Structure formats: structure tokens, C-alpha cells
Amino acid sequence: MILSVSMAAQVASVTAMYGVPFVLPQLRDAYGMTTAQAGMLAGLPAFGLLLTLLLWGVVIDRFGERATMAISLALTAGALGLLATVRGPLGVGGVLLLAGAAGGPVNAASGRLILSWFAARERGLAMGIRQSALPLGMGLAALVLPAAAERWGFLGAMMLPAVAAAASVPLVLLLSAPPAPAAGADGRPTGDAAPARRGSPYRGWALWRVHGVSMLLGVPQIALLTYALVYLVEEHGWGAPAAGAVVAAAQLPGALGRLLLGVLSDRTGDRMRPVRALSAVSCAALLLLFAAPAALPWTAVPLLLGCLVLSMCHNGLTFTAVAEIAGTSWAGRALAVQNWLQAVSTTLTPVLMAVVITGAGLPAVFAVSALFAAAAVAAAPVTSARS
Known part of the structure; x- marks a missing residue:
């Protein structure tokens, strides 16, 4: 269940972060841009990710995976929803930058969740499965978004990853709780689930x-x-x-x-x-x-x-x-x-x-x-x- 929730959250985040290139023609036509200009806008989510990702890492370790993933997915959905309110390339660029800045921590947080729930003898396979969410999300975006954009335009197509991100929030909140630490003879947590408090690695x-x-x-x-x-x-x-x-x-x-x-x-x-x-x-x-x-x-x-x-x-x-x-x-x-x-x-x-x-x-x-x-x-x- 934890692995499924992690993958679902990651797929939703990936389609929101990297889905714009698959609707580039509709983005270009909707705002009267050249292909090169639209391509620059398509790269803004990745740039937003670079700006905030390290800060998100601190948030994950301070507030935990569940809260961070839920906040990130909610902010991503909200940012994409703002596309309906902006006019012109500058406004769209600002929204895409914001969506990238909001969507960064899901990969790291879901990876930390794998570390907490899976023992060392099974963690490599679990992380490999979780990492497959990236090509799966890209493949899903490539399959769905171009057809959606042909039918509903750029804005309509980008509402699909917004809905996916929003739908993932209750799943994360309900099903991604951290594992209860096992108690040793002295009553303190032990094993892989124990919180490792030590100096900087x-x-x-x-x-x-x-x-x-x-x-x-x-x-x-x-x-x-x-x-x-x-x-x-x-x-x-x-x-x-x-x-x-x-x-x-x-x-x-x-x-x-x-x-x-x-x-x-x-x-x-x-x-x-x-x-x-x-x-x-x-x-x-x-x-x-x-x-x-x-x-x-x-x-x-x-x-x-x-x-x-x-x-x-x-x-x-x-x-x-x-x-x-x-x-x-x-x-x-x-x-x-x-x-x-x-x-x-x-x-x-x-x-x-x-x-x-x-x-x-x-x-x-x-x-x-x-x-x-x-x-x-x-x-x-x-x-x-x-x-």
C-alpha cells in the first residue's frame, strides 16, 4: 500500500511537472508565441524545481513525508488551477514556475517513506519500483495530454494533472503514515524504523x-x-x-x-x-x-x-x-x-x-x-x- 501511494503521488507530480512539452503546439497557439518561446515556458517548471528543492528537503525532515507530500500536491494542483486566471505568456510563465517550485519534494519524500517502511533486504527492489514512476508518469503524459489538448486546448489538458495531483492528496493523508517504531528491551525504538539522530552525513x-x-x-x-x-x-x-x-x-x-x-x-x-x-x-x-x-x-x-x-x-x-x-x-x-x-x-x-x-x-x-x-x-x- 505504501509503495502504491508513493508511486501514485510521484506519477501525479511528474505529469504536472513535465507534461507541458507534450502540449507545446497548443500552448504556442493559445498565446500567440513562437515554438522557441513556448519551449522556454515549458522549461520553467524544471527551473522552479531547482529554486526550491533544497528547502523542501529541510521541510521533509522537519515535518515528515505525509505532510510534505500532501502540501506539495495541493499546491501543485492550485498552481495549475491558476492557469484559468492569467492572460498572456508572462502570466502563464509565472504559473508554470510556481507549479515547478511547488512540486519538487514528492520524489524525495516518497523515497524517505520507502526508507522508513522497508527493511534493508527488500529496500533496493522497493526503491527500484518507486523509481519506475518517473518513466511511467512521462509515458502517461505522452499518451493522454496530446489527445486532451487536441480536444480541449492547452488549458483543458493541463487541468488533468491538476486533478490527478488534487486526487492524490487524500490518498497520501490517509494511507502514508510513518511506521510505528519497534520497541527494544529498554523501551526505545529499534530497527530500520527507529529515527536515526546523528551528525550530518x-x-x-x-x-x-x-x-x-x-x-x-x-x-x-x-x-x-x-x-x-x-x-x-x-x-x-x-x-x-x-x-x-x-x-x-x-x-x-x-x-x-x-x-x-x-x-x-x-x-x-x-x-x-x-x-x-x-x-x-x-x-x-x-x-x-x-x-x-x-x-x-x-x-x-x-x-x-x-x-x-x-x-x-x-x-x-x-x-x-x-x-x-x-x-x-x-x-x-x-x-x-x-x-x-x-x-x-x-x-x-x-x-x-x-x-x-x-x-x-x-x-x-x-x-x-x-x-x-x-x-x-x-x-x-x-x-x-x-x-
């Missing part, structure tokens, strides 16, 4: 290194998602629909990879050793993708699919490692920092790769991405969930 290097690994592996992940379709079209002469089908085909095995690595880490008690191995394999695969298709064009699609799948598999384990290293008293802040740094990596990667493409061509994106995967191998600490 940022005094050591382990947590910083996990954050760094996530940022480093975010580069090949975003680079592949951004340029895979263009690579097949421009370098191998594919049509855009067929190239898009190749990219879509990687989503399911990518999600399954997160679950399998979660199960593996639960059995071994080590979260980051599989991430280190995954980074090494990703580095080798990206180098092959850079070099092999020039001589053997038929290798492009299987190598691209393999790299796409590998790039998606690390997220659940790194989030689990962050939560466990931080402990319950710091998990909200630490997961917020994790989300914030990943957002920075997501924002900067297309800019970096645009420079790479200009200077060395599109296939060089894969070689540069391999360098980041190699750096992740060196940066990954060895963390044990049962130590």
Missing part, C-alpha cells in the same frame, strides 16, 4: 561520492535520450517514427533492469558495487557505439539499444544508497540534494553535447559520454546496506 565522503556518481551517469543517460533518435535519422537514414520506436523499445527493459539490480543489491547488501560494474559495462558499450557502426553499420541499433538500457539502470540503487547513508533524520535533505544535482546534470548535458557535436560530430557524443561513465567507476564508493 555530509561530514564524510561516501554520500558526496554517490551524488557525484549520479551526476556523472546522468550525462550518458540524458545524452542518449536526447540524441538517439537524431543519430539514427541523420547518421543511418532512418525515418523519425521508426527511430522513435527504437528509443521506446528500450524503456521496458530499462525499467526491468532497475528492478533486477534492486533485487541483486538486496541479496548482497551492497548498493554501489553493482553501479560500479554497470558503469564499466556502459563505458565499454558507449565506446563500441562510437567506433563500430562506422565499419559495421548493422551494429548501430543493437549497440544503441544496449546503451539506452544500461543508462537507465542505476537510478534506483543510487537513490537507495543515498537514503541509507543519510539515515531517516537526514534522508529528506539528502534525497533533495540528489534530485537537485541530477537536475543540474540534466540541464547542462544538452549544452555540453551541443558543443561536442559542433566540434566533432554527432557520434562523438557517445565517446564523451563514455568518459563520464569511466569517471563514475572511479567515483563509486562501496556501501553496504547491512553494515
Whole structure:
């Protein structure tokens, strides 16, 4: 039940935060903008997320997951509801910025909830399932919002994520209570549910290194998602629909990879050793993708699919490692920092790769991405969930 509520809240938040690009034509036409101007507005929720996410982490640790998620979802629904009252691009931009600022803590708060409810032996799988809410939410938005916008326009389509966020509030309030701590012989809480009151986990290097690994592996992940379709079209002469089908085909095995690595880490008690191995394999695969298709064009699609799948598999384990290293008293802040740094990596990667493409061509994106995967191998600490 806790896992289902966490996923429902996360899906509602994702559709609200990242649904605007799927209704970009209607946004452009509704307010008389160019495509470039509408695209800038579509990026404002992510910018709002960056502005407030670290503060939300403090709120999570101070007031708990249930209250923070409920407040965030209610504010998100209210912000999107304001779209009906504003006129012109500036007003819409302000509302979208506000929606992003309000919607930031659901990912971190639901991750902290997983840490509280699930024991170490099952937490990797649980976090992997919870992390699948992001591609699920994006897929749902891609499926529903364009058709809704065709029928009801931009405003009507954006009311759907507003309703989803509002509908999630009572679910969170009723069903996401923190677990009751188990009492030891002295009457004090014990076990995974016990509140860990200790100094800052940022005094050591382990947590910083996990954050760094996530940022480093975010580069090949975003680079592949951004340029895979263009690579097949421009370098191998594919049509855009067929190239898009190749990219879509990687989503399911990518999600399954997160679950399998979660199960593996639960059995071994080590979260980051599989991430280190995954980074090494990703580095080798990206180098092959850079070099092999020039001589053997038929290798492009299987190598691209393999790299796409590998790039998606690390997220659940790194989030689990962050939560466990931080402990319950710091998990909200630490997961917020994790989300914030990943957002920075997501924002900067297309800019970096645009420079790479200009200077060395599109296939060089894969070689540069391999360098980041190699750096992740060196940066990954060895963390044990049962130590």
C-alpha cells in the first residue's frame, strides 16, 4: 500500500511537472508565441524545481513525508488551477514556475517513506519500483495530454494533472503514515524504523561520492535520450517514427533492469558495487557505439539499444544508497540534494553535447559520454546496506 501511494503521488507530480512539452503546439497557439518561446515556458517548471528543492528537503525532515507530500500536491494542483486566471505568456510563465517550485519534494519524500517502511533486504527492489514512476508518469503524459489538448486546448489538458495531483492528496493523508517504531528491551525504538539522530552525513565522503556518481551517469543517460533518435535519422537514414520506436523499445527493459539490480543489491547488501560494474559495462558499450557502426553499420541499433538500457539502470540503487547513508533524520535533505544535482546534470548535458557535436560530430557524443561513465567507476564508493 505504501509503495502504491508513493508511486501514485510521484506519477501525479511528474505529469504536472513535465507534461507541458507534450502540449507545446497548443500552448504556442493559445498565446500567440513562437515554438522557441513556448519551449522556454515549458522549461520553467524544471527551473522552479531547482529554486526550491533544497528547502523542501529541510521541510521533509522537519515535518515528515505525509505532510510534505500532501502540501506539495495541493499546491501543485492550485498552481495549475491558476492557469484559468492569467492572460498572456508572462502570466502563464509565472504559473508554470510556481507549479515547478511547488512540486519538487514528492520524489524525495516518497523515497524517505520507502526508507522508513522497508527493511534493508527488500529496500533496493522497493526503491527500484518507486523509481519506475518517473518513466511511467512521462509515458502517461505522452499518451493522454496530446489527445486532451487536441480536444480541449492547452488549458483543458493541463487541468488533468491538476486533478490527478488534487486526487492524490487524500490518498497520501490517509494511507502514508510513518511506521510505528519497534520497541527494544529498554523501551526505545529499534530497527530500520527507529529515527536515526546523528551528525550530518555530509561530514564524510561516501554520500558526496554517490551524488557525484549520479551526476556523472546522468550525462550518458540524458545524452542518449536526447540524441538517439537524431543519430539514427541523420547518421543511418532512418525515418523519425521508426527511430522513435527504437528509443521506446528500450524503456521496458530499462525499467526491468532497475528492478533486477534492486533485487541483486538486496541479496548482497551492497548498493554501489553493482553501479560500479554497470558503469564499466556502459563505458565499454558507449565506446563500441562510437567506433563500430562506422565499419559495421548493422551494429548501430543493437549497440544503441544496449546503451539506452544500461543508462537507465542505476537510478534506483543510487537513490537507495543515498537514503541509507543519510539515515531517516537526514534522508529528506539528502534525497533533495540528489534530485537537485541530477537536475543540474540534466540541464547542462544538452549544452555540453551541443558543443561536442559542433566540434566533432554527432557520434562523438557517445565517446564523451563514455568518459563520464569511466569517471563514475572511479567515483563509486562501496556501501553496504547491512553494515
